[in-house]
Amino acid sequence: MAKKPNTDDILKKIRQQKAGDSSDGAGASPSNEGAAASVEKPKVAPTGGPADILARIRAQGSAAAGGTEESAEPKPAPKKPTAAGPAGILAAIRAQGTVSDGGTASVAKSESGTATSKKAKSAAAPVGDLPPVDEMLRQLKTGKVGSSAAAAPAKPVLQVPTRPVKKAAAATASSRRGFLSWFAVAWSLLAVTSGAWVLATARFMFPNVLVEPPSQFKIGSPSDYPLGSVSTKWTAARGIWVVHTDQYKGQPLLYALASVCTHLGCTPSWLEGEQKFKCPCHGSGFYMTGINFEGPAPRPLERVGLSIAPDGMLEVDKSVKFQEEKGQWEDSKSFVDASLV
Amino acid sequence: MHLDPHPNLTSSVIYGLGFLYLVQVVMNLFWTARCMKAGNHQRLPSVLGGGDVPVAMWWGMYTALLSMVMIAHFTGYRNPEAFSLLLPDWFKGSVDVCVNDPKLFFLISTLIFAGIILLRKTLATDTAGWMLFNAATLFLSLSLTDWDFRQIVGKPDNVPIVGMLFIVGFFTWLFFKKANENDRRIEQGLRPLEAENNEKVLVWPDLVYTELIVMIALTAFLFVWGVLLEAPLEEPASSVKTPNPSKAPWYFLGLQEMLVYYDPWLAGVVFPSTILGGLMALPYIDFNKKGNGYYTFNERKFAISVFLFGFLPLWVGMIVLGTFLRGPNWNMFGIYEYWDVHKLEALNNVNLSEYFWLYGLGMSMPVPDATSSFGAQIATIVWRELPGILVTLGYLLLLPSVMAMTVFRNFAFRMGFFRFMVFANLVLLMAALPAKMVLRWAFNLKYLVAIPEYFINI
Numbered sequence: 182m183a184k185k186p187n188t189d190d191i192l193k194k195i196r197q198q199k200a201g202d203s204s205d206g207a208g209a210s211p212s213n214e215g216a217a218a219s220v221e222k223p224k225v226a227p228t229g230g231p232a233d234i235l236a237r238i239r240a241q242g243s244a245a246a247g248g249t250e251e252s253a254e255p256k257p258a259p260k261k262p263t264a265a266g267p268a269g270i271l272a273a274i275r276a277q278g279t280v281s282d283g284g285t286a287s288v289a290k291s292e293s294g295t296a297t298s299k300k301a302k303s304a305a306a307p308v309g310d311l312p313p314v315d316e317m318l319r320q321l322k323t324g325k326v327g328s329s330a331a332a333a334p335a336k337p338v339l340q341v342p343t344r345p346v347k348k349a350a351a352a353t354a355s356s357r358r359g360f361l362s363w364f365a366v367a368w369s370l371l372a373v374t375s376g377a378w379v380l381a382t383a384r385f386m387f388p389n390v391l392v393e394p395p396s397q398f399k400i401g402s403p404s405d406y407p408l409g410s411v412s413t414k415w416t417a418a419r420g421i422w423v424v425h426t427d428q429y430k431g432q433p434l435l436y437a438l439a440s441v442c443t444h445l446g447c448t449p450s451w452l453e454g455e456q457k458f459k460c461p462c463h464g465s466g467f468y469m470t471g472i473n474f475e476g477p478a479p480r481p482l483e484r485v486g487l488s489i490a491p492d493g494m495l496e497v498d499k500s501v502k503f504q505e506e507k508g509q510w511e512d513s514k515s516f517v518d519a520s521l522v
Numbered sequence: 523m524h525l526d527p528h529p530n531l532t533s534s535v536i537y538g539l540g541f542l543y544l545v546q547v548v549m550n551l552f553w554t555a556r557c558m559k560a561g562n563h564q565r566l567p568s569v570l571g572g573g574d575v576p577v578a579m580w581w582g583m584y585t586a587l588l589s590m591v592m593i594a595h596f597t598g599y600r601n602p603e604a605f606s607l608l609l610p611d612w613f614k615g616s617v618d619v620c621v622n623d624p625k626l627f628f629l630i631s632t633l634i635f636a637g638i639i640l641l642r643k644t645l646a647t648d649t650a651g652w653m654l655f656n657a658a659t660l661f662l663s664l665s666l667t668d669w670d671f672r673q674i675v676g677k678p679d680n681v682p683i684v685g686m687l688f689i690v691g692f693f694t695w696l697f698f699k700k701a702n703e704n705d706r707r708i709e710q711g712l713r714p715l716e717a718e719n720n721e722k723v724l725v726w727p728d729l730v731y732t733e734l735i736v737m738i739a740l741t742a743f744l745f746v747w748g749v750l751l752e753a754p755l756e757e758p759a760s761s762v763k764t765p766n767p768s769k770a771p772w773y774f775l776g777l778q779e780m781l782v783y784y785d786p787w788l789a790g791v792v793f794p795s796t797i798l799g800g801l802m803a804l805p806y807i808d809f810n811k812k813g814n815g816y817y818t819f820n821e822r823k824f825a826i827s828v829f830l831f832g833f834l835p836l837w838v839g840m841i842v843l844g845t846f847l848r849g850p851n852w853n854m855f856g857i858y859e860y861w862d863v864h865k866l867e868a869l870n871n872v873n874l875s876e877y878f879w880l881y882g883l884g885m886s887m888p889v890p891d892a893t894s895s896f897g898a899q900i901a902t903i904v905w906r907e908l909p910g911i912l913v914t915l916g917y918l919l920l921l922p923s924v925m926a927m928t929v930f931r932n933f934a935f936r937m938g939f940f941r942f943m944v945f946a947n948l949v950l951l952m953a954a955l956p957a958k959m960v961l962r963w964a965f966n967l968k969y970l971v972a973i974p975e976y977f978i979n980i
């Protein structure tokens with residue numbers, strides 16, 4: 182056979198075969214030999230796999246070709262197992278083969294009460310009281326079949342070629358189970374390790390010592406910042422400009438601007454000659470007041486908190502921000518009224 | 523003695539240029555020999571006597587001229603003050619005027635793109651390709667006599683981009699040459715060349731050997747490069763000090779240029795994702811079954827033109843602009859222009875809502891009342907930005923339908939609704955970049971929709 186048939190092909194072929202058998206004339210009385218089959222071989226492999234089904238098909242094929250003598254005995258006992266799981270399917274397949282070979286049907290009794298759906302039996306034509314193969318397959322799939330029949334040892338009665346492989350099955354199964362448990366251990370260990378690693382990483386985000394300038398600091402007396410000036414002396418260390426100007430709403434104000442471009446966060450440069458802040462990354466420009474006027478920056482520079490400390494020094498509070506577009510520059514914490522100091 | 527801090531010519535520059543000319547001489551000698559072998563002749567115009575001369579003669583004369591220039595460099599390098607092979611100032615000035623204005627730069631790069639498409643039959647020939655290559659190398663050699671040009675081009679960061687320009691030019695030329703050939707064959711009813719010569723070669727040894735050789739050559743090249751050009755390391759990074767100008771890696775300069783016109787979340791997130799997603803979507807959008815497995819232009823005019831527009835002027839062009847033309851404070855500088863930190867470009871960008879309310883209606887802008895409810899504030903903001911919102915929605919929702927009914931009627935019919943909408947929106951998003959650039963240059967328009975309160979700016 183050139184190509185391995187898939188399950189659909191097999192089932193189709195089986196159905197065709199069934200139709201052929203019944204048309205041969207024996208269809209009227211279901212033969213009982215098939216029943217024998219349910220027990221034949223210490224069967225094993227919980228698989229009614231394609232290979233087994235294939236074997237049946239081959240057997241049936243030969244039966245059809247060989248003219249198929251029928252067995253005369255009528256009728257199996259009604260309590261024969263109808264479907265015994267994979268083993269039953271397999272048995273049916275093998276039985277089919279034996280029927281065609283010579284019809285030596287010896288009925289083995291099946292001890293298991295695994296019969297599930299009796300109605301399926303009525304449909305069975307050529308293989309005793311077993312239901313059709315597709316019915317058995319369906320039962321197998323839905324898991325309704327009792328498994329005890331499969332596991333039950335029964336003596337082989339038919340000259341079915343024995344397969345040498347199956348003896349080791351039980352041992353294999355137990356060692357596989359053992360392997361799986363080791364697998365579970367390994368996965369659990371991995372999960373624990375990963376969890377510990379995630380926690381350690383999270384801990385890493387909270388250093389014991391934070392080397393960072395304080396967000397509140399004094400920048401000297403207001404008189405250090407004459408009107409109309411932008412002081413860059415705190416830019417490198419603390420990231421602020423101190424501005425004293427009356428260009429914003431006409432009053433002389435002192436305020437501190439964060440030196441972070443509102444477009445993408447570069448540090449603009451204060452250009453004394455042009456009297457503007459200019460960002461080197463995308464060309465945003467801001468007036469001395471912090472208002473954006475050129476380039477892509479969508480909003481003015483942000484102010485940080487500025488106040489007069491009790492000792493008369495200016496004190497910057499970088500932990501608070503004041504955004505012009507939200508009207509926060511009206512907040513008295515965002516500036517110092519230079520006319521009052 | 524006069525000491526210029528930025529001398530256009532020094533002894534070492536002249537000496538080095540001599541080697542650059544030597545390379546050109548050798549290459550043109552080979553080309554001349556090739557022409558000799560081909561044996562093509564050309565009839566002179568009657569003014570010159572109308573004789574029949576071999577084409578190779580012209581190349582021989584050009585090579586001789588190059589050799590004389592080379593000899594002049596090798597013999598005259600000791601006295602740079604007296605060396606007179608310089609680019610004239612009028613030339614530098616006019617080039618600077620053309621490129622230091624983004625409007626003109628974009629116009630010229632678009633014209634070059636159109637020229638490539640329209641003149642492909644003329645330009646994508648061996649002779650024209652060689653002439654273009656010579657023009658480019660000659661331009662480079664002459665421009666290197668300028669101090670400012672050397673500063674830009676010779677920066678270790680920028681050297682690969684000069685190489686990239688030659689490579690992009692070569693492969694564009696190669697594509698059109700092959701496409702022209704196939705287009706001619708298809709016109710004559712023949713099959714494309716790739717279908718005729720479909721002889722297959724073996725992976726081993728043909729391909730593997732080639733790959734091995736290329737791998738070794740490339741590794742050697744990288745070693746030489748790494749030794750000859752110092753790594754462009756800068757001072758330690760500081761969060762409060764940004765170099766001026768501050769440039770992205772060269773391959774991201776197109777994105778950085780986009781950021782000049784768009785908000786970060788658009789230019790940095792939405793557009794790059796759209797480029798990637800759009801390129802991945804191309805096979806599903808394309809309904810033209812032709813041009814599969816062979817070079818052709820005539821059978822895929824639209825697809826190739828749109829792709830090349832996105833690639834040449836919008837991607838490579840923006841990389842060139844960002845690399846060579848953006849200087850301190852992200853101002854535009856000509857290639858022969860000194861990078862003056864104090865160069866002043868007066869700009870005052872205005873949002874569309876400001877145009878509408880302040881200039882159009884003469885009213886004051888609606889200001890959200892900080893004391894009112896959240897919903898009322900949102901309503902005020904939307905009302906304030908309504909013109910821009912309508913324009914944007916119209917652009918993305920209405921325009922595809924208009925396109926489907928007019929210029930792209932055939933496309934819409936063949937693609938079906940969903941596919942056409944994807945296609946139309948991709949095209950419109952690609953066109954959004956030049957559209958916004960033109961709006962910025964022409965009207966100083968900053969944002970169509972400006973909602974800085976919630977970081978939504980379009």
